[in-house]
Amino acid sequence: MDYTFQFSNVIQNLPYLLKGALFTLEIAFVSFWLGAAIGLAGAMAKMHGGRLLRGLVSVYITLFTNTPALVQIFFLFYALPDVGIVLEPMTAVLIGLTLNSGAYLTDILRSGVESVRKAEIETAVTLGMSGLQTVRYVILPHIAKTIYAPLCNFFVWLVLGSSIGAIFGVEELTGRAINISTANLRTIETFSVVAAIYVALTFVASIALGLVGRHLFRAKIKVF
Amino acid sequence: MLDLIISQAPRFFTWYTLVFVLEAMGRTLMMTVIGCTVGALCGFVITVIRSTTSQWLMLLRLAVTVYVEVFRRIPFLVILFIVMYASQGLGSNISLSTIATVSICLVATAFLSEIIRAGLESVPRQQLEAAQVMNFGFSRTLFMVLLPQSWKVILPPAFAFMVMFIKDTSLASQMGVVELTFTGKVLMNRGFSPFLVYGVVLAAYFALSYPLSKFGAYLEKRLGSPQRRKSVERVRAHSGPAKRELVG
Numbered sequence: 001m002d003y004t005f006q007f008s009n010v011i012q013n014l015p016y017l018l019k020g021a022l023f024t025l026e027i028a029f030v031s032f033w034l035g036a037a038i039g040l041a042g043a044m045a046k047m048h049g050g051r052l053l054r055g056l057v058s059v060y061i062t063l064f065t066n067t068p069a070l071v072q073i074f075f076l077f078y079a080l081p082d083v084g085i086v087l088e089p090m091t092a093v094l095i096g097l098t099l100n101s102g103a104y105l106t107d108i109l110r111s112g113v114e115s116v117r118k119a120e121i122e123t124a125v126t127l128g129m130s131g132l133q134t135v136r137y138v139i140l141p142h143i144a145k146t147i148y149a150p151l152c153n154f155f156v157w158l159v160l161g162s163s164i165g166a167i168f169g170v171e172e173l174t175g176r177a178i179n180i181s182t183a184n185l186r187t188i189e190t191f192s193v194v195a196a197i198y199v200a201l202t203f204v205a206s207i208a209l210g211l212v213g214r215h216l217f218r219a220k221i222k223v224f
Numbered sequence: 225m226l227d228l229i230i231s232q233a234p235r236f237f238t239w240y241t242l243v244f245v246l247e248a249m250g251r252t253l254m255m256t257v258i259g260c261t262v263g264a265l266c267g268f269v270i271t272v273i274r275s276t277t278s279q280w281l282m283l284l285r286l287a288v289t290v291y292v293e294v295f296r297r298i299p300f301l302v303i304l305f306i307v308m309y310a311s312q313g314l315g316s317n318i319s320l321s322t323i324a325t326v327s328i329c330l331v332a333t334a335f336l337s338e339i340i341r342a343g344l345e346s347v348p349r350q351q352l353e354a355a356q357v358m359n360f361g362f363s364r365t366l367f368m369v370l371l372p373q374s375w376k377v378i379l380p381p382a383f384a385f386m387v388m389f390i391k392d393t394s395l396a397s398q399m400g401v402v403e404l405t406f407t408g409k410v411l412m413n414r415g416f417s418p419f420l421v422y423g424v425v426l427a428a429y430f431a432l433s434y435p436l437s438k439f440g441a442y443l444e445k446r447l448g449s450p451q452r453r454k455s456v457e458r459v460r461a462h463s464g465p466a467k468r469e470l471v472g
Contacts, residue, residue, distance in 0.1 A: 003313045066387065066433040067426045068394035071405055075426060078418035082228070156297070163299035167398055174301055187309040195298045195306065202297040 009184040010193045020176035021197050025205075027165065027172055028158040031094055035101025042106030043113060057106065064103035070164055072096050077168060089168035101158060108154065112147035144217040152209040156202045163198075173197060228417050236416050241424075248407040249428050255325050255396070255403065256389045263332025264382070270337040271344060272366065295334035300392045303327045308399055321403075324396035328389055335385055343378035344370050376447040383440030387433040394429070404428055 010017075046057045064072070073096035076087060087095070116139055124134040166174035173194055181190040270288045273281065295303070307327045311318045347370050355365040397405035408425040412418055 062434065063430065066437060067429045068391035068405070070391075070394045070397075071408065071422060071425055071429060074405070074408065075418070075422040078412065079422055082417060082419055160297070160299040163301045164395075166301065167395075174299060177302070177305075188306065188313060191302055191306045191309065195294075195302050198299060198302065199294050199297045203293075 003188075005189055006186055007189050007193070009186055010180065010189050013180050013184075014193075016180070017173065017176055017194065017197060020171060020173040021201055024159060024162050024172040024174075025201070027094065027097065027162040027170075028155060031097035031101050031162070032155055032158055034094075034098040035105050036109075038098065038102030039105025039107075039109045042102065043109040046106065046110055047113065061103045061106055064100055065107075069096055069100045069161060070167065072100065073164065073168065090165070090170050093162075093165040093168055093170050097158065097162060097164075100161075101154065104154060105151075108147050108150045111150075112143040115146045116142050141217065145220075148213045148217050149220075152206060152213065155209065156206055159202055159205065160198065229420050232416055232420060236411075236420055241411065244407055244411075245404070245424060245428055248402060248404045249432060251321065251401075252390060252393050252403045252429075253432060255321065255328055255393050255401075256386060258325050259328030259332045259389055260336070260382075260386050262329040263336045264340075266329070266333040267335075267337030267340050270333065271340045274337075274341065275344065276362075292334045292337055295331055296338065300327070300331060301395050301398070303331060304395060304399060320396075320399055320401045324393065324399065324401045324403075327396075328393065331392070332385070332389060335388075336382060339381050339385065340374075340378055342381075343374035346377045347373045379447065380440050380444035383436055383443065387437045387440070390429065390433045390436070 042057045042060070045053045049057070073092055076096055077089065077092040080087060120138055120142065121134060124138045129137065162172055163174040165172050166178055169175065171179070177190050177194040181187040184190070270292060273284055273288050274292075276285065304324065304327045307330070308320075308323050311323055311326075351369055351373070352365065355369045360369065393401075393403055394405040397403055397409065400406070402410075404425055408421050411421045411424075
């Protein structure tokens with residue numbers, strides 16, 4: 001065990017890595033919101049749709065939550081060209097992550113909507129609230145409060161999950177780390193710095209999201 | 225494309241492929257099971273350390289908390305890389321699947337310790353106080369009061385995390401561990417259509433994780449506290465006017 005750590009090259013490349021971190025955040029952000037759109041549609045379909053639609057959404061959720069995102073993206077990336085759809089690595093990763101987060105977010109959103117009790121809506125009606133008022137003052141705050149914490153956790157999971165992109169050559173944080181480490185051969189140093197960046201990134205994200213949630217939605221989130 | 229699949233199918237669905245895929249499934253499952261078992265044990269130890277109050281253990285407590293917080297925030301791929309190159313730095317010949325298993329153990333410890341902690345914290349405080357009054361020691365409180373009540377809370381999410389680890393092991397294929405995703409690569413290099421290959425790999429993963437997640441959901445329904453079960457039933461049976469409740 002005679003290994004001398006040399007961080008100088010990694011430190012030199014820190015701005016390059018941080019740009020990658022920003023890209024990681026962007027990927028997570030985009031796939032989160034696209035996934036949320038899918039999730040909203042899915043949750044609506046699952047609660048109000050017909051039997052066929054409900055079944056389809058259930059199949060979608062079980063299929064995507066029970067198989068690894070990596071293999072899904074492999075499938076998109078290698079199998080779809082056979083039918084004439086050639087995806088850029090970046091697009092394939094984004095589509096894969098979006099479909100994945102859509103499946104998870106459908107479940108989260110549905111549980112949020114289901115947590116609103118009938119009695120609350122009846123109370124709002126009794127108090128003479130209009131439909132819009134009920135939605136604005138009773139239903140939405142309740143849903144937001146229930147699903148905020150799982151949503152935050154899921155966003156953090158997406159930030160970590162976007163590291164899959166590195167395997168397809170997307171230059172996000174892990175991808176850039178691989179680039180650097182193949183050039184400077186200081187793999188352990190590079191990856192420990194990258195791990196530190198990931199920890200800092202998700203830590204800041206969790207704390208910021210937690211504070212926002214506490215103030216805006218009165219969600220019970222343990223910031224620390 | 226479809227005719228390609230049909231023409232390849234007889235060559236693909238052979239005894240050899242079946243054995244190859246089943247072996248890979250076994251390896252994936254074994255890595256996960258070892259990882260989760262070790263993770264559960266270490267996670268339990270970590271939780272116990274975190275629940276101590278003695279000031280002599282302050283440093284240990286801090287270290288353990290940092291470990292849990294840090295390892296839950298690093299992507300599995302990065303942990304794999306670090307463990308792999310660190311083990312090379314140690315200079316010994318460690319097999320790749322051992323490296324992958326060690327990484328799973330590291331992550332599983334962090335995640336499962338959080339689950340176990342949540343489980344132990346779900347036991348009402350009064351129970352702890354009662355144990356204190358009865359002059360129970362630390363280990364007696366833990367094993368005779370806390371654990372018998374909290375395993376019901378711990379088990380269902382633990383299964384959900386096991387499914388997560390099954391999915392995470394797919395990343396180990398990138399280092400060359402011969403597990404399910406890697407067999408996909410091998411089979412594709414033998415010239416089979418990616419539709420066929422990755423379709424089978426996806427199906428194999430599904431076959432591994434679907435029963436587990438179903439079992440987790442079943443346990444959650446079965447073991448949920450009577451209070452919780454009642455409330456779930458209440459939500460399900462949207463009550464008619466006769467049973468309507470005033471306070472939700």
